[in-house]
Amino acid sequence: MAERLTGKPVADAIKEELKGRVADLKAKGIVPKLGIVRVGARSDDLYYEGGAKKTCESIGMEYEVFEYPQDIDQESFEKAITEIGARKDIHGILMFSPLPKHLNERKIRSLIPVEKDVDSLTLGSAGKVFADDPTGFPPCTPTAVMEILKYYNIPLEGKRAVVLGRSLVVGKPAAILLLRENATVTICHSRTKNLPEVCREADILVAAVGRAKMVKEDYVKPGMVVIDVGINEDPDNPGKYCGDVDFEKVEPIVDKITPVPGGVGSVTTAVLCKHTVKACEILNGLA
Numbered sequence: 001m002a003e004r005l006t007g008k009p010v011a012d013a014i015k016e017e018l019k020g021r022v023a024d025l026k027a028k029g030i031v032p033k034l035g036i037v038r039v040g041a042r043s044d045d046l047y048y049e050g051g052a053k054k055t056c057e058s059i060g061m062e063y064e065v066f067e068y069p070q071d072i073d074q075e076s077f078e079k080a081i082t083e084i085g086a087r088k089d090i091h092g093i094l095m096f097s098p099l100p101k102h103l104n105e106r107k108i109r110s111l112i113p114v115e116k117d118v119d120s121l122t123l124g125s126a127g128k129v130f131a132d133d134p135t136g137f138p139p140c141t142p143t144a145v146m147e148i149l150k151y152y153n154i155p156l157e158g159k160r161a162v163v164l165g166r167s168l169v170v171g172k173p174a175a176i177l178l179l180r181e182n183a184t185v186t187i188c189h190s191r192t193k194n195l196p197e198v199c200r201e202a203d204i205l206v207a208a209v210g211r212a213k214m215v216k217e218d219y220v221k222p223g224m225v226v227i228d229v230g231i232n233e234d235p236d237n238p239g240k241y242c243g244d245v246d247f248e249k250v251e252p253i254v255d256k257i258t259p260v261p262g263g264v265g266s267v268t269t270a271v272l273c274k275h276t277v278k279a280c281e282i283l284n285g286l287a
Ligand SMILES: NC(=O)C1=CN([C@@H]2O[C@H](COP(=O)(O)OP(=O)(O)OC[C@H]3O[C@@H](n4cnc5c(N)ncnc54)[C@H](OP(=O)(O)O)[C@@H]3O)[C@@H](O)[C@H]2O)C=CC1
Pocket: 141, 164, 165, 166, 167, 168, 169, 170, 171, 188, 189, 190, 191, 192, 195, 208, 209, 210, 211, 229, 230, 231, 232, 244, 264, 265, 268
């Protein structure tokens, strides 16, 4: 039986630390505030939004939701984002992605001020992450992966890490963050040959493919640490969701594994708040 690396104690530790930093800012008359930008009402956006609001409230931070109709036009939305970006009282901006197809998402992302870009939606943030610049915020999800590895004291230096997935929001930044901790990193994707064999070489396997239960027993070996980033509809349990790892098959083999739900996803909103508090400190010349 593998040890379960649950997200809750990790998120709780992050929130505890943030409560102190938020109180220090408030003592100076500054209230950190997150702006949440949503177009339409997709269920996974609403789900994440609900979690983000709760986390903000629990640490004494403020938030404001900016909601727009599904059919908003490019010009109006560009104007709205520009105004939100200029607001002095808003320190972090989370814009849900993907946007509806008729909008030019690349252009809209570029209007978010880099110093408020707490989920790495701009090329400026992506560049900072790539260059290991400490003022750049990596996306919240791969940062949550790193917070879990750190909290549970998983050694990374010199270890073989395999990242399954190369998206801009999860796979690629996860690889960069693992590299920063001196892991030897392999990135796999849909064209990778002998995928199970490559994954079996890992000491740490990070699964971010968006395919329910794709990682099965032939992808793993004893001693391995498995981090499951996936959030998919569970094909075997309608209405429930599951990870990219077939938990029942993999858990008996490996050493440590994150559950879904209750793993990476549950740390993501704590990281979002951590980034917003840091953005607030930097914007006020306090960090
Ligand atoms: N926990 C959280 O907070 C969050 C979780 N997620 C979840 O993480 C997962 C990944 O998300 P995201 O990165 O956005 O997904 P994307 O669909 O953008 O990327 C998936 C990646 O997996 C690769 N891939 C897809 N199918 C296969 C396959 N059969 N074999 C090998 N590689 C494959 C793709 O390869 P290629 O590039 O070649 O196409 C691509 O690089 C999803 O389940 C998503 O729901 C996402 C965001 C937040």
